Amino acid sequence: MKKTIIPMLMLLPFFGAAQKSYTISGKISGLNEPAKVYLITMQSNQFKDTDSATLINGxxxxxxxxxxxxxxxxxxxxxxxxxxxxxxxxxxxFLENSQISFTAKDSIKYAAVTGSVADREHRDLEAISSLMIRTIIRIQDEFGKKNNDGASLYPLDVRRNAGESVQKTVEELRNIRLMFATSHPKSFMGLFTFNEILDQKFIPAEMELLFNNFSAELKSSPLGKKTLERINIAKRAQPGTKATDFTQNDLNGKPFTLSSLRGKYVLLDFWASWCAPCRAENPNVVKAYNELKGKNFEIVGISLDYPGSKGAWAAAVKSDGLPWIQVSDLNGWKNEVALTYGINSVPQNLLIDPQGMIIGKNLRGEALTEKLKQLIK
Known part of the structure; x- marks a missing residue:
């Protein structure tokens, strides 16, 4: 499937948006009642009504x-x-400076859209990706089920296997999107898709090389500048770099500062109560902690829970038996520490040495315990 579809996507032509404005024309043939139409765009990081028009003769x-x-x-x-x-x-x-047409019978949600190259390329890519996305959602919905008491319906080993299946599908989806992005170096949608890939774990040096293959026009665009900034931020979390200090409140509302642990090996563990793979990985982290506690080692859990979810965060800490330092600003993906280190997927972790240098990243399962045992005597 992949070998036949991706080459077809590579043949999609790129037509630069030569014109400097857009015209959106729409026809809803079967809507026989007065109606208003609204154009919604992103303004100040929020979708808002940008323009409106009265529907006249459809x-x-x-x-x-x-x-x-x-x-x-x-x-x-x-x-x-x-x-x-x-x-x-x-x-x-996807809105761009071109002649864009909407044609529908009685509902705009089922309209055919033509004239936007970015929109066409996005729909072609989503047609390939949709099956895998539905699979991910189905697995998460099923194995995330809980009973009336809030306990999981499935045992931990079953949930762990489900989590591994999700991660495998996510990786396959990422590879498809990466192939699309790298085969469209002059296409806005190629860069847009590339930027979406940065929402997952990536190696900054590798992605910087791929980013440099995009056209000079795209690299200097607002999205291009944003993409490069994200790559540069991710470099802060690479082994061999000095860990950026931070202060964040713990579960009791008391401020904790990373540098207060200088002189110890520290594992920064990024997770969230709502993250099934994180919860499935927690027993491995607990095992490592129990084997090394009392030695020159500490763990700092950084929760990406959302505003109003302190109770869920505290309950997860108690349920999973996490005795180490726990901090969060309860801002979800906008957690200040996560933004500082470019964390855009969980679970993730960083291992810091006594001198404050990052020496390991995303250590999982037995590899986590073994790595720590090698370092901490």
Whole structure:
């Protein structure tokens, strides 16, 4: 499957957005009631209504310009019908400076979109990826089930196997997207997909080399600059670099500072109560801690739990028997320590030596215990 589809994607032509503005034209032939149409774009990191138009004879049009292609959406609101009766009528797409057309019968959510190269390439890629995404969701939904008391329905070994299956599928999906990105060095969607890959674990030096293959125009674009910044941030978490100090509150609301442990080996363990693979890995971390506690070693758990979820965080610490230092600012993926070290997937960990230098990364299972035993006598 992969060998036949990916070469087809490589043949997709790249047409630079020569024009400096966009025109969005829409036709909803079967909508026979008054309605307004809204163009939604990203503003200040939030999706907001950018423009609106009244549907006249089933038609609408928007005009404007963007500095680079971006995610957007068209939403239709029927004036005389409460939206709750038909659910939000909305379709996401990629907006770029071109002539873009929407054609639908009675609902915009099923419209055919033409004219946007970025949108077409994205839909082609998603058509390949969708089966694997559905598989990941199905496994997570099934093996994440809990009973009325909040206990998992499946035993730990079954959940661990499910977690491994998810990780394998995620890696296959990543490889498909990486092939797409590297085969589209002049395409915005190639760079966009490459940037999405950076949401997962990656080796900065390798990704920097691949990033340099994109066209000069793309590298100097807003997305290009953002991508390079993310690569540079990730370098902070590489073995051989000095660990960046931080202060964050523990479960009791007391501030903890990393440098207070200088002189010890320290494992920074990034996890979250909602992360099934993290919870499945916790027994290995507990084993390593129990074998080495009392020696020149400490663990600092950094939770990526969200605002309002301190109870879930504390319950997970208690349930999994995690006796080491636990800190969080309860900002989810925007956790300040995670942002500092470029952590964009969990579980992840960093091993720091007594001098404050990073000497290991993403040690798992028996490898974690063995590595620590070699270092800590």
């Amino acid at each position: 038609q609408f049009q928007f005009n404007g310009s963007v500095t680079e292609p971006q995610q957007a959406a068209i939403r239709v609101k029927r004036i005389n019908t409460p939206e709750a009766k038909y659910r939000p009528d909305i379709l996401e797409f």
